[in-house]
Amino acid sequence: MSTQRRKIVVSEFMDSSAVESLRKHFDVLDDRTLVDDPKRLFEAVHDADAIVIRNRTQINPALLERAPRLSVVGRLGVGLDNIDLKACEQRQVKIIPATGANALAVAEYVISTAMMLLRGAYLSSAEVASGDWPRPQLSNGREFAGSTLAVVGFGGVGQLVARLAIGLGVQVIAFDPQLAGDAEVWQLSGVRRVSFEEALAQADVLTLHVPLRDETRNLLGPVQIKSLKPHAVVINAARGGIIDEAALATALREGRVGGAALDVFEEEPMRDGSMFAGLPNVILTPHIAGLTLQSNERVSTLIAARVTEALSQGGC
Numbered sequence: 001m002s003t004q005r006r007k008i009v010v011s012e013f014m015d016s017s018a019v020e021s022l023r024k025h026f027d028v029l030d031d032r033t034l035v036d037d038p039k040r041l042f043e044a045v046h047d048a049d050a051i052v053i054r055n056r057t058q059i060n061p062a063l064l065e066r067a068p069r070l071s072v073v074g075r076l077g078v079g080l081d082n083i084d085l086k087a088c089e090q091r092q093v094k095i096i097p098a099t100g101a102n103a104l105a106v107a108e109y110v111i112s113t114a115m116m117l118l119r120g121a122y123l124s125s126a127e128v129a130s131g132d133w134p135r136p137q138l139s140n141g142r143e144f145a146g147s148t149l150a151v152v153g154f155g156g157v158g159q160l161v162a163r164l165a166i167g168l169g170v171q172v173i174a175f176d177p178q179l180a181g182d183a184e185v186w187q188l189s190g191v192r193r194v195s196f197e198e199a200l201a202q203a204d205v206l207t208l209h210v211p212l213r214d215e216t217r218n219l220l221g222p223v224q225i226k227s228l229k230p231h232a233v234v235i236n237a238a239r240g241g242i243i244d245e246a247a248l249a250t251a252l253r254e255g256r257v258g259g260a261a262l263d264v265f266e267e268e269p270m271r272d273g274s275m276f277a278g279l280p281n282v283i284l285t286p287h288i289a290g291l292t293l294q295s296n297e298r299v300s301t302l303i304a305a306r307v308t309e310a311l312s313q314g315g316c
Contacts, residue, residue: 006311007069009044011035012054014076015300022304026050026311042066050074050307055287059083064091072096072310074303077290079239081212096306098299100156102290106237107160109289111168113261114149114205117233118142120259120281142204142231145169150199152219153209153238154179154191161207162191175199200227205235212239222247231258233281237289240265249275252282263289 007027010019011034019030026049034041035057045051045063050072053059059073064087073083075097088095116122119141124134149165151158154176162172166189173194179185186193200206206228210216220234221244228234234257236243245266251257259281268287276282290299 006049007047008050008052008307008311009034009041009048010052011041011044011057012052012076013296014052014303015297017297018300018304021301022308025308045070050311052076052303052307053082055079055082057082059088059093061087064088064093072307074307076299076303077102079211081239094310096303096310098302101299101302102292102295103157103160105292105295106157106290107164109237109261109263109285110161110207110235111144111164113235113283114165114207114233115144116283117235117259117261117281118144118147118205123281123283144205147171147204148173148202149205149207150174150194150203151191151207151209152176152196152199154185155209158207158209159185159189159191161209162189166190173199173202196224197227200224201229203228203232205233207235208238208242210238210242212241217241218244220244220248225251225257228257230256233257233259233261235261237261237263240268246275249279252276252279259283261285263287 007029008022010028010030011032013032014030019028022028029044034044042063045067047069048067049069051070052074054076059082061084064070070093072094073088073096075083075095078097078099080095080097083095085095121138121141124138127134145168148171151162151172151174154174158174162174165172172191174191175194175196181193194202208220210219219242225247234243234248248257248260252260261283263285264287276284
């Protein structure tokens with residue numbers, strides 16, 4: 001089959017220059033509204049050879065059944081929990097994630113939110129603008145330099161977070177059961193390998209960088225939260241479901257945790273009246289830690305190139 005006749009469906013936002021590069025070789029249906037319209041999505045993929053998605057489009061048996069020609073899934077990101085990997089393997093559908101392309105954006109999100117939460121002085125603009133002057137209350141913030149950052153999950157993003165933090169004078173420790181104690185990365189990074197329990201107990205800042213699996217669901221639950229220092233801040237820019245959100249919200253409300261930055265949630269979007277509403281020293285963002293102008297261009301360009309290569313080779 002000629003590549004000119006092959007079809008690619010883009011069901012979520014992709015950088016326009018990357019879409020145009022795909023159009024040079026393929027018929028492309030670029031419609032970011034498809035993710036919210038399953039009926040139209042199923043109709044669109046019936047003759048598709050590839051689909052490009054972000055984290056909301058579900059690649060499951062129902063979709064695969066309606067896409068008999070599908071051979072490639074391009075993932076504009078790295079998490080794969082919205083993709084039925086077993087079903088794709090059975091159908092010989094190749095999954096192409098954008099590994100590493102948005103790591104810097106996520107790492108900068110972690111560093112910036114950690115500094116904001118430790119300092120505790122950047123969420124008071126409305127009060128200052130209205131004439132209040134909360135100088136005494138905001139004069140006891142903590143410096144990032146000299147603190148201990150605990151990284152849970154020491155893959156590509158975790159290692160980049162560590163590198164940025166070390167450059168700011170932060171002591172970094174990490175827990176990752178997938179990395180052996182004699183793995184070269186520990187020596188090269190200068191990061192001390194610790195147990196999960198040690199990471200919790202020593203962290204001034206705890207950042208999570210693990211995938212959502214059965215063994216990581218509610219990894220940070222009520223028991224683990226009790227092990228944190230009262231002033232510790234928690235950052236999750238990985239996946240919703242890794243933290244027991246109710247337990248964290250309760251700890252924040254009771255002053256047993258110093259703050260939290262959450263970019264991902266078990267339910268997205270969150271419902272009105274969330275348990276985090278009105279809590280102090282909390283930063284909530286809508287799953288955008290890895291999204292910047294630059295990272296989106298990198299991710300989109302990478303996926304466009306790899307999908308083009310896969311289809312040009314005949315797919316899988």
